[in-house]
Amino acid sequence: MELTGNLILGNCCPRGGGNGFYADEPSQDCPLAPEFFAADAADVDRACQLAEQAFDAYRALPLSTRADFLTRIGENILALGECLIIRAMQETGLPRGRIEGERARTVGQLAMFAAVVRRGEFLQAIVEEALPERKPLPRPDLRQCHIPLGPVAVFGASNFPLAFSVAGGDSASALAAGCPIVVKAHPSHPGTSELVGRAIQQAAQQLALPEGVFSLLHGGGHEVGEQLVTHPLIQAVGFTGSRAGGLALLALAQRRTVPVPFYAEMSSINPQILLPAALANRSTELATRFVDSLTLGVGQFCTSPGLVLALEGKALTQFCQHLTATLAKAPAATMLSRGIWQAWRDKAAGLAAVDGVSLLAQGQPAQSANQGQASVLYTDGAHFLAEPRLSEEVFGPTSLVVGFDDDAQLQQAIRALEGQLTLTLHVDEADHPLAQTLLPTLERRAGRLLVNGFPTGVDVGYAMVHGGPFPATSDARSTSVGAGAIARFLRPVCYQDFPDALLPAALRQEAAIPVQRY
Numbered sequence: 001m002e003l004t005g006n007l008i009l010g011n012c013c014p015r016g017g018g019n020g021f022y023a024d025e026p027s028q029d030c031p032l033a034p035e036f037f038a039a040d041a042a043d044v045d046r047a048c049q050l051a052e053q054a055f056d057a058y059r060a061l062p063l064s065t066r067a068d069f070l071t072r073i074g075e076n077i078l079a080l081g082e083c084l085i086i087r088a089m090q091e092t093g094l095p096r097g098r099i100e101g102e103r104a105r106t107v108g109q110l111a112m113f114a115a116v117v118r119r120g121e122f123l124q125a126i127v128e129e130a131l132p133e134r135k136p137l138p139r140p141d142l143r144q145c146h147i148p149l150g151p152v153a154v155f156g157a158s159n160f161p162l163a164f165s166v167a168g169g170d171s172a173s174a175l176a177a178g179c180p181i182v183v184k185a186h187p188s189h190p191g192t193s194e195l196v197g198r199a200i201q202q203a204a205q206q207l208a209l210p211e212g213v214f215s216l217l218h219g220g221g222h223e224v225g226e227q228l229v230t231h232p233l234i235q236a237v238g239f240t241g242s243r244a245g246g247l248a249l250l251a252l253a254q255r256r257t258v259p260v261p262f263y264a265e266m267s268s269i270n271p272q273i274l275l276p277a278a279l280a281n282r283s284t285e286l287a288t289r290f291v292d293s294l295t296l297g298v299g300q301f302c303t304s305p306g307l308v309l310a311l312e313g314k315a316l317t318q319f320c321q322h323l324t325a326t327l328a329k330a331p332a333a334t335m336l337s338r339g340i341w342q343a344w345r346d347k348a349a350g351l352a353a354v355d356g357v358s359l360l361a362q363g364q365p366a367q368s369a370n371q372g373q374a375s376v377l378y379t380d381g382a383h384f385l386a387e388p389r390l391s392e393e394v395f396g397p398t399s400l401v402v403g404f405d406d407d408a409q410l411q412q413a414i415r416a417l418e419g420q421l422t423l424t425l426h427v428d429e430a431d432h433p434l435a436q437t438l439l440p441t442l443e444r445r446a447g448r449l450l451v452n453g454f455p456t457g458v459d460v461g462y463a464m465v466h467g468g469p470f471p472a473t474s475d476a477r478s479t480s481v482g483a484g485a486i487a488r489f490l491r492p493v494c495y496q497d498f499p500d501a502l503l504p505a506a507l508r509q510e511a512a513i514p515v516q517r518y
């Protein structure tokens with residue numbers, strides 16, 4: 001399929017009215033044809049108007065049609081075949097295995113949301129039948145279910161060109177909820193975005209869905225994102241990216257005349273807490289697994305382990321020695337874009353220059369442009385506690401090991417941590433009493449707690465939480481991965497004393513979906 005560089009506005013694919021720009025091929029450090037054209041304000045408005053026009057018709061469709069739409073998107077993505085794989089590899093520098101795995105995850109995610117929609121539990125239907133004889137007052141007939149919020153803006157993430165981009169988790173969950181979407185393609189993979197966008201457009205046309213259920217906008221600067229978030233017809237936003245970008249757009253969403261929910265997944269360093277018995281018994285194994293997790297995807301995962309906390313001593317020394325020997329063999333690899341490479345290089349250098357921080361270990365040097373050479377730094381508990389910069393995300397293959405004097409200093413550091421997507425305890429049985437004392441604090445700091453695992457690799461399921469207190473996300477009550485992500489785009493409505501014929505299908509007597517009765 002040939003790329004056009006155009007936008008997708010409902011059924012049309014016009015050239016954007018804004019500036020032209022090119023994708024880059026990070027491994028070659030050169031631009032990639034064709035030229036893409038950013039949307040202008042009129043294009044953004046058109047996409048939002050189309051989404052609003054589609055909303056009532058789309059949400060009124062049978063749930064089975066909505067589920068079929070999600071499944072069909074997955075089928076159409078698979079049908080793109082090699083052209084999608086090759087373009088995504090070129091635009092991101094990610095290897096074939098990773099892109100193919102991500103495609104499978106994307107299609108699986110769409111299938112999961114199709115199953116969620118068919119089950120109907122997400123509507124959270126509740127029936128409290130009237131109690132006319134109740135004293136002192138009769139109870140009215142009260143029925144509740146959830147309805148979609150309206151058109152949703154989705155910002156594709158740079159680090160998941162398929163699974164968290166145009167047809168990724170935010171898009172799938174919003175469409176499953178019954179919301180039309182307007183996607184802002186990430187400027188570092190516009191070609192991948194166009195291909196996937198056309199797979200969605202085609203699925204909507206094959207099922208004769210309302211035209212504006214999906215639009216795709218390109219933008220090579222901040223204007224398009226700003227216009228989208230502030231457009232009065234947009235009712236919610238899903239975002240994955242930097243803390244600075246997320247906060248700038250969150251502020252815009254909150255300053256609107258009618259503020260809307262803004263779900264940003266931004267920044268997390270995913271601390272690994274090595275408790276004494278586990279470290280003493282398994283220092284070598286822990287070091288190997290840590291290096292594997294840190295270097296996976298050149299450290300460009302939101303769940304990459306950016307911090308290791310442990311007590312000073314012989315076991316930590318052994319861990320560090322093995323880590324150093326293992327990391328020395330890790331090859332450098334191409335990062336997602338020149339911008340991300342530069343940001344990583346500058347932040348890693350800034351961290352290394354902090355007082356009390358030393359270089360512990362390094363991977364193999366870069367062989368070509370935009371490659372990240374993995375590194376691990378070391379500091380002690382006192383310096384860590386004194387310098388908040390040491391707790392900030394360095395997006396890429398860099399991590400920090402901190403050695404503490406005693407349990408009290410370790411606990412102080414854990415209490416001082418910012419909100420995280422994940423926190424991991426490495427424990428053996430003798431560590432359970434200390435782990436028990438840490439758990440209340442850990443629960444307050446993260447959305448997912450792991451024992452003896454590494455957080456890279458986020459399973460897409462019903463119990464998954466990929467969220468957490470700020471700055472991991474802008475709303476700790478939500479998850480952006482897994483079935484629970486649909487709840488971000490729904491709100492409850494109560495129907496009092498409605499005749500059966502006027503109730504939404506989910507609340508009628510013959511409704512086939514699960515209902516809670518009180």
Ligand code: NAP
Binds near residue numbers: 185225248249340
């Ligand atoms: P980003 O710069 O935040 O960009 C994400 C999206 O938001 C892009 O579409 C970008 O498009 C738009 N955007 C950014 N700032 C904006 C603003 N002020 N106003 C309007 N729109 C804005 O993130 P990125 O390009 O993916 O990566 C940059 C850094 O983000 C990385 O180095 C890393 O630190 C972090 N990151 C974190 C995660 C994570 O999961 N925690 C994931 C990816 C990246 P425009 O540039 O066209 O405006």
